Amino acid sequence: MTANANLFAALRAAFPADLDATAVETDDELRYSWRDLDRASAMLANLLDSLDLPAGSRIAVQVDKSVEAMLLYLAVLRAGHVFLPLNTAYQSAEIEYFVRNAEPAVVVCSPKNFGWVSKIAFQAGTRNVFTLGDDRTGSLLDRAAVQSDVHQAVQRQADDLAAILYTSGTTGRSKGAMLTHGNLLSNAQVLKDYWGWTEGDVLVHALPIFHVHGLFVAIHGALLNGSRILWHARFDPKRVIADLPRATVFMGVPTLYVRMLAEAALTKEQCASMRLFIAGSAPLLPETFNAWRERTGHTILERYGMSETIMLTSNPYRTKDGERRPGTVGFPLPGVGLRVCNDQDREVAQGEIGGIQVKGPNVFKGYWRMPEKTAEEFTKDGWFKTGDVGKIDDRGYVHIVGRSKDLIISGGYNVYPAEIEGYINEMPGVAESALVGVPHPDFGEVGVAVVVPKAGAQVQADAVVAALKSRLANFKIPKKCFVVPELPRNTMGKVQKNLLREQHRDLFR
Structure with a gap:
């Protein structure tokens, strides 16, 4: 009989010899x-x-x-x-x-x-x-x-x-x-090596478990390494920070890092035993990246994946492989092919923006009972079209610019929301922003900016638009700007741009 390729068999084989050792410790003891x-x-x-x-x-x-x-x-x-x-x-x-x-x-x-x-x-x-x-x-x-x-x-x-x-x-x-x-299994094994999982590692698990990040990346990582899990039924920044001295690895979405930064208990001393902080599922703002390093002495490792592929890229864990760079998702993981292509599935030049396509043992089998949709999403030569738009810089780091469905085509010009959001997020008093496209009678589509101010700060919508006019081409400038207390998010912390589009779709009609 051939070896059993059941994922459980591989996870079970990685259990430590001492089966009576603690595998999971919950937040209710x-x-x-x-x-x-x-x-x-x-x-x-x-x-x-x-x-x-x-x-x-x-x-x-x-x-x-x-x-x-x-x-x-x-x-x-x-x-x-x-x-x-x-x-x-x-x-x-x-x-x-x-x-x-x-x-x-x-x-x-x-x-x-x-x-x-x-x-x-x-x-x-x-x-x-x-x-x-x-x-x-x-x-x-x-x-x-x-x-x-x-x-x-x-x-x-x-x-x-x-x-x-x-x-x-x-x-x-x-x-x-x-x-x-x-x-x-292939993805879990690659991550075990790439992220340096080692004997004695302890994971703080504070993510949901109905999603790739919490269910596969976190749980498979700990089990495949025989590592103890400090289990949090729900995320509470104070309780997670209290657990850090007993742990070495934490995985979170950017929102969790922002909430922990708001706690005075987050210090270098509290993070002294930690080996690795990993972020994903939504873009990590450079401001959060820098604030975390300043407060804790640790540099967050940002990575990129999706439901169809599990993890695709990662900033380096080991210094010899490069630095962790804010605003990027690092390099393609070992065994993962990644290319940036135009609409004809031809690779674009380095630094140019296009659709991200991937190939590898981690790429899914297709969509359940949707053979036509599956065929649409793969190129003739077998690459999966992720639907993400990005570029690869001169050092090989992958940058995600946005989702293809978020692309705004205004007067025939392509507008990439992540570019404009990057400029807005650097403005004084701005915590975060989102740019969405809405129908327009003249241009077909125009951008609408939705901006969240930092606590206690005053941000004027007109001032945001005026500041952008001095820095960007006119076709990229949002036609309207709104200042709001918060952006709508799903449970994994991703901004729900579809709700913003729906909310503002009749602005110019």
């Missing part, structure tokens, strides 16, 4: 040993086996963050099924779409949502609906409690599906990105 992780995931896998599900069934999960939710993920891999994590913010219309589209054999939801979720699931033909609370309650654990705590991981090939992640669906219906055991 619960401790789980490596033996607990092995036994509990076996019991959950045996429960799934007992349901006589078709091979490779989808298991849809919308629950609050808990160690048990992570164990369910491991159990789904172990039993050879396909994990389908769903954002806890999704409401009934969204859940109905996902359930009808993915046709899961099992749905697991929070106890408080069982009434409406089970109704949707049963009507769509799902036969098994369980509950799982963040306090170790629910029918899932009750049913698993009587199962054996021994389980042999199901044989899987590297190309077999391990997970489906639905994209945020800011343009049209969400698409289910199909990730294989090979996609996930």
Whole structure:
């Protein structure tokens, strides 16, 4: 028999020899040993086996963050099924779409949502609906409690599906990105080496686990290294900072870093044991990058990835590989091909802006039940079109300029929002900004700037536009500017530009 390519088998093989050592320690003082992780995931896998599900069934999960939710993920891999994590913010219309589209054999939801979720699931033909609370309650654990705590991981090939992640669906219906055991394991192994994971590392985990960042990058990183996890059910800057002296690695979205910088307890002394701070899922402002280095003595490592590919690029961890540069996402990871192309899929010259295309063992298998969409997103020579717009500078660092769908074409000229936002963010009193395109009768589309001032600062919309006029070509200047208390964000901290576009779409009509 060939070696088992089941991702769980690789994670389990990396458990330390001492299975009674602490694997996970929660913010409410619960401790789980490596033996607990092995036994509990076996019991959950045996429960799934007992349901006589078709091979490779989808298991849809919308629950609050808990160690048990992570164990369910491991159990789904172990039993050879396909994990389908769903954002806890999704409401009934969204859940109905996902359930009808993915046709899961099992749905697991929070106890408080069982009434409406089970109704949707049963009507769509799902036969098994369980509950799982963040306090170790629910029918899932009750049913698993009587199962054996021994389980042999199901044989899987590297190309077999391990997970489906639905994209945020800011343009049209969400698409289910199909990730294989090979996609996930290859990326985890590359990151283990590239980010210098070492014996004794301890991870502070304060991210959601329905997303690539928290579920795959963070959890796979710690488990593949046999590292202890300090588990935070939700992000509280004070509690995370209090845990830093016991940890070495932290992963967060930029918003988390901004919130920690607002705490007086964040000092160089508090971060003395830390080895690495990693940021991703949304752009990190150079101001945050510099403020963090000044306060803590640590330089944040920014990286870039997406649901369809897991991680693609990273600023260097080791000094010999280069410096960590603000405003960039570093170099393509080992084994990842990355090129910047024009609309004809031809590479542009160095420093020129174009669409980012990638290739490698981490790139997904395609979109669930969308063969035409999958074909559209790959070039004839097999490169995946990420939808991100960027450039590669003369030192090989990748810069993300924006999403292709955020590109503004005004009077026939291309306007890249990230460029204009960069200038606005440097202005006195500005905390952050977003530029979106809205319909215009003369130009087809024009930019509208939405600006958030720093606490206590006064920012005038007219002054922002006037300052830009002295620095940029006229076609790049926003036709309107609004000053607001905050920008709309999703749960991963990304600015929801689709909401801003919708809000201002009738400005010039």
